[in-house]
Amino acid sequence: MPSIAARRMLFIGLVSRALQRCPNMHTQPLPSSSDINTNTGTALMENEPLSSSDPKQGHVVAVRGSVIDVHFPGEPPAMNCELRIGDSGDVVAEVASQLDPHTVRAIAITSPRGLSRGTPVRSCGRSMQVPVGKPLLGRVLDVFGNTLDDGESLKSVEHRSIHQTPPTINRRIAKSEVFTTGIKAIDLLSPLERGGKAGLFGGAGVGKTVLITELIHNIVGGHDGISLFCGIGERCREAEELYREMGAAGVRDNTVMVFGQMNEPPGARFRVGHAALTMAESFRDDAKQDVLLLIDNIFRFVQAGMEVSGLLGQLPSRVGYQPSLASDLAELEERICTTSDAAITSVQAVYVPADDFTDPSAVHTFAHLSATVVLSRKRASEGLYPAIDPLKSTSEMMLPGVVGDRHYKTASNVRQTLAGYEELKDIIAMLGMEELSRQDRLTVNRARRLERFLTQPFFTTQQFTGHEGHMVSIEDTLDGCERILNDEFQDRPERDLYMVGKIPSSKP
Numbered sequence: 001m002p003s004i005a006a007r008r009m010l011f012i013g014l015v016s017r018a019l020q021r022c023p024n025m026h027t028q029p030l031p032s033s034s035d036i037n038t039n040t041g042t043a044l045m046e047n048e049p050l051s052s053s054d055p056k057q058g059h060v061v062a063v064r065g066s067v068i069d070v071h072f073p074g075e076p077p078a079m080n081c082e083l084r085i086g087d088s089g090d091v092v093a094e095v096a097s098q099l100d101p102h103t104v105r106a107i108a109i110t111s112p113r114g115l116s117r118g119t120p121v122r123s124c125g126r127s128m129q130v131p132v133g134k135p136l137l138g139r140v141l142d143v144f145g146n147t148l149d150d151g152e153s154l155k156s157v158e159h160r161s162i163h164q165t166p167p168t169i170n171r172r173i174a175k176s177e178v179f180t181t182g183i184k185a186i187d188l189l190s191p192l193e194r195g196g197k198a199g200l201f202g203g204a205g206v207g208k209t210v211l212i213t214e215l216i217h218n219i220v221g222g223h224d225g226i227s228l229f230c231g232i233g234e235r236c237r238e239a240e241e242l243y244r245e246m247g248a249a250g251v252r253d254n255t256v257m258v259f260g261q262m263n264e265p266p267g268a269r270f271r272v273g274h275a276a277l278t279m280a281e282s283f284r285d286d287a288k289q290d291v292l293l294l295i296d297n298i299f300r301f302v303q304a305g306m307e308v309s310g311l312l313g314q315l316p317s318r319v320g321y322q323p324s325l326a327s328d329l330a331e332l333e334e335r336i337c338t339t340s341d342a343a344i345t346s347v348q349a350v351y352v353p354a355d356d357f358t359d360p361s362a363v364h365t366f367a368h369l370s371a372t373v374v375l376s377r378k379r380a381s382e383g384l385y386p387a388i389d390p391l392k393s394t395s396e397m398m399l400p401g402v403v404g405d406r407h408y409k410t411a412s413n414v415r416q417t418l419a420g421y422e423e424l425k426d427i428i429a430m431l432g433m434e435e436l437s438r439q440d441r442l443t444v445n446r447a448r449r450l451e452r453f454l455t456q457p458f459f460t461t462q463q464f465t466g467h468e469g470h471m472v473s474i475e476d477t478l479d480g481c482e483r484i485l486n487d488e489f490q491d492r493p494e495r496d497l498y499m500v501g502k503i504p505s506s507k508p
């Protein structure tokens with residue numbers, strides 16, 4: 001057994017040998033912030049010719065997947081500065097760290113295919129920019145603001161940096177106003193906040209995308225502001241479907257769609273949320289219009305950040321996530337807020353890996369939201385769609401002063417009844433319904449009818465379910481729940497309440 005001193009010597013030897021092999025890796029002190037020129041001068045025009053004496057020009061010294069090390073003879077560009085690589089500047093990268101006074105490490109936002117050592121690089125002298133303003137309406141864009149539809153290019157439109165600071169505290173306002181969706185289970189148990197952030201949490205295939213599409217259908221038509229859909233790391237097919245559905249619903253003219261889907265490099269998926277927020281902020285701050293921001297899926301943003309962090313060689317933190325998970329997420333989420341000008345209301349789908357709600361990505365996302373709608377695999381397997389878990393879904397709006405006494409009381413009674421049924425399930429499984437007291441049997445009867453009443457046929461699923469879609473007002477939802485809790489449907493079959501909209505009034 002070698003002594004501690006011998007083991008320490010062995011470790012030091014290994015480290016110094018590794019450092020000799022990669023002389024660029026952290027052997028030189030990182031420049032202090034005063035060494036780095038943050039004002040990197042005027043931006044280079046896209047097709048400006050390169051000149052070998054240009055201090056903004058450098059060359060590639062190493063390429064490892066999406067990680068590109070670039071040497072600049074002069075001062076290196078600042079963090080987050082956009083780099084154009086290759087003679088035509090086709091490959092775009094963003095400065096992610098500085099290795100020594102003349103070398104930066106960048107993450108490719110487009111595919112780095114074809115790059116080699118010595119390839120010329122020019123610094124744009126500014127961070128990545130996207131187009132903003134009214135010309136974006138009705139368009140489908142990528143992370144750079146390039147159009148993905150057949151319409152005109154947006155190159156001549158005003159551009160703005162994707163990196164913006166969140167509004168200061170004195171510009172923010174907090175209002176408690178409910179944002180109705182027409183979906184019974186959401187409006188009753190976890191009402192969304194106007195100008196707030198709501199999350200739709202669920203594992204794979206429990207109905208997040210269907211729910212977000214239905215929200216678009218129900219809200220966008222009645223919303224008199226702008227809607228912005230941001231697709232992060234999901235399937236390209238979903239983008240195409242959404243584009244068609246928006247056209248069919250006649251709401252595309254007031255909508256902007258931005259996509260960085262799963263076939264794009266991690267750098268693009270990591271930055272597409274920032275690009276979408278810059279566009280949303282321009283509508284809020286300049287046009288003073290309310291914005292509805294739908295994000296599918298925020299977990300993919302976290303995942304892209306994890307990939308970028310791994311490529312940069314950072315040590316992973318808990319469950320393999322990037323050490324900067326909390327700050328990456330906060331940087332994005334804190335920009336979504338309501339100011340005295342207008343509001344950004346956001347609904348975000350959150351994939352929960354392996355249905356584990358203690359996963360750091362889910363835990364950190366929870367912290368930013370004012371309403372959480374949790375989707376349950378068990379309910380989905382029973383066909384109780386939308387598979388919203390009534391006991392786990394919550395909202396900060398659920399206060400008598402905000403939603404009103406009647407709503408608060410009905411929602412509490414519904415939860416209590418469903419929680420009571422949950423507790424009785426084990427006893428029923430072991431001993432059967434006969435062994436329950438009369439009161440418990442009544443609870444089971446009400447709870448099963450409530451569960452069925454809270455299912456809802458969606459407009460977006462009517463092609464394959466055969467049930468016609470319904471939007472239900474909160475009054476009709478409260479009325480239906482109260483009638484079930486008052487045992488009006490005690491003797492009616494449960495299936496009569498399954499996949500219906502409102503319950504028709506019994507009064508003539």
Ligand SMILES: Nc1ncnc2c1ncn2[C@@H]1O[C@H](COP(=O)(O)OP(=O)(O)OP(=O)(O)O)[C@@H](O)[C@H]1O
Pocket residue numbers: 202203204205206207208209210211351385386387458461465
């Ligand atoms: N409200 C609903 N009514 C009927 N079927 C539904 C409903 N919601 C979801 N489903 C069924 O569940 C399937 C998966 O839904 P969806 O694609 O929305 O899941 P997801 O959570 O977004 O999955 P992923 O994480 O894989 O993207 C749908 O194709 C559909 O068959």
